[in-house]
Amino acid sequence: xxxxxxxxxxxxxxxCREIAAAASLQALTEVRARYLGKKGSVAEVLRGIGDLxxxxxxxxxxLANSAKRRIEMVVxxxxxxxxxxxxxxTLGAERLDITLPGAEEPRAGHLHPVTRVFRDMxxxxxxxxxxxxxxxxxxxxxxSFEALNIPKLHPARDExxxxxxxxxxxxxxxxxxxxxxxxxGRTPPFRFIAPGxxxxxxxxxxxxxxxxxxxxxxxxxxVTFADLKGVLHAFGRHLMSDDIELRFRANHFPFTEPSxxxxxxxxxxxxxxxxxxxxxxxxxxxxxxxxxxQVLENCGIDPDRYQGFxxxxxxxxxxxxxxxxxxxxxxxxxxxxxxxxx
Ligand SMILES: [Zn+2]
Numbered sequence: 277x278x279x280x281x282x283x284x285x286x287x288x289x290x291x292c293r294e295i296a297a298a299a300s301l302q303a304l305t306e307v308r309a310r311y312l313g314k315k316g317s318v319a320e321v322l323r324g325i326g327d328l329x330x331x332x333x334x335x336x337x338x339l340a341n342s343a344k345r346r347i348e349m350v351v352x353x354x355x356x357x358x359x360x361x362x363x364x365x366t367l368g369a370e371r372l373d374i375t376l377p378g379a380e381e382p383r384a385g386h387l388h389p390v391t392r393v394f395r396d397m398x399x400x401x402x403x404x405x406x407x408x409x410x411x412x413x414x415x416x417x418x419x420s421f422e423a424l425n426i427p428k429l430h431p432a433r434d435e436x437x438x439x440x441x442x443x444x445x446x447x448x449x450x451x452x453x454x455x456x457x458x459x460x461g462r463t464p465p466f467r468f469i470a471p472g473x474x475x476x477x478x479x480x481x482x483x484x485x486x487x488x489x490x491x492x493x494x495x496x497x498x499v500t501f502a503d504l505k506g507v508l509h510a511f512g513r514h515l516m517s518d519d520i521e522l523r524f525r526a527n528h529f530p531f532t533e534p535s536x537x538x539x540x541x542x543x544x545x546x547x548x549x550x551x552x553x554x555x556x557x558x559x560x561x562x563x564x565x566x567x568x569x570q571v572l573e574n575c576g577i578d579p580d581r582y583q584g585f586x587x588x589x590x591x592x593x594x595x596x597x598x599x600x601x602x603x604x605x606x607x608x609x610x611x612x613x614x615x616x617x618x
Contacts, residue, residue, distance in 0.1 A: 532565025
């Protein structure tokens with residue numbers, strides 16, 4: 277191609293037209309090669325300027341170079357436009373309408389077995405006029421032990437059983453701290469339940485380092501052990517069966533006097549003996565007793581005038597029995613396959 281100002285202008289115009297018409301990145305690459313490649317039209321013009329006179333050669337050379345730059349610019353603009361178009365097409369094809377109904381029906385969850393048992397227990401006691409009290413899970417030694425008649429050297433304070441934290445506090449090993457906090461500064465009569473999490477060093481199919489307890493206590497004048505048994509019988513009937521049988525075995529707790537362990541007759545074998553009740557016909561349910569006069573006094577309540585009863589039981593064990601779950605650890609591992617069966 278002969279070198280010349282007219283030729284260069286025409287070349288540039290043609291290039292721009294073809295670039296604008298390039299419908300794909302591939303076509304654009306081809307157009308670019310035709311004009312700017314080693315054997316392209318612009319290179320051809322530049323090769324031709326060797327024959328020109330000195331001043332003209334410099335001028336045409338300059339024009340050819342600026343034409344080259346402009347074409348290069350138009351090519352990159354076109355490339356960006358083509359890439360944008362391609363991206364929009366891809367996004368359009370992959371567009372997701374999140375307002376459309378799902379292909380699968382959403383699965384409804386349900387409450388955790390422990391929560392269900394808890395709610396059931398709380399419902400019973402509130403219907404009997406007990407109110408609900410809560411206390412801290414990190415508790416002072418005074419509220420967890422001393423005020424409950426558990427002196428410094430008592431085995432319950434052993435670090436084998438209790439998780440101690442910095443500053444002389446401990447993760448509460450029972451919900452009885454709530455008893456102390458609630459009774460202190462209050463004048464009887466009153467009745468409360470304290471449901472919550474407690475912590476002990478233990479791990480086996482029947483024990484977990486964190487578990488749930490519910491504790492109840494009532495203080496009034498002329499309260500007797502018979503009142504305690506009456507409340508627990510009604511509770512057992514509500515929670516398990518109208519045919520429930522309870523058994524009270526004398527025991528010792530530092531914070532009650534007299535104290536008893538209570539069992540209920542195994543409902544599965546009707547006390548004939550089975551795997552669930554270890555062939556004894558009875559299942560341990562919890563501890564109870566009359567609140568120790570010293571504990572009342574620790575809370576500023578006159579033990580000569582008032583008496584009270586207290587009881588406490590594990591909630592998780594009830595959930596295991598009610599839903600036929602063989603291992604307490606299954607309750608807290610969050611395995612949906614287990615929880616869905618409940
Ligand atoms: Zn049994």
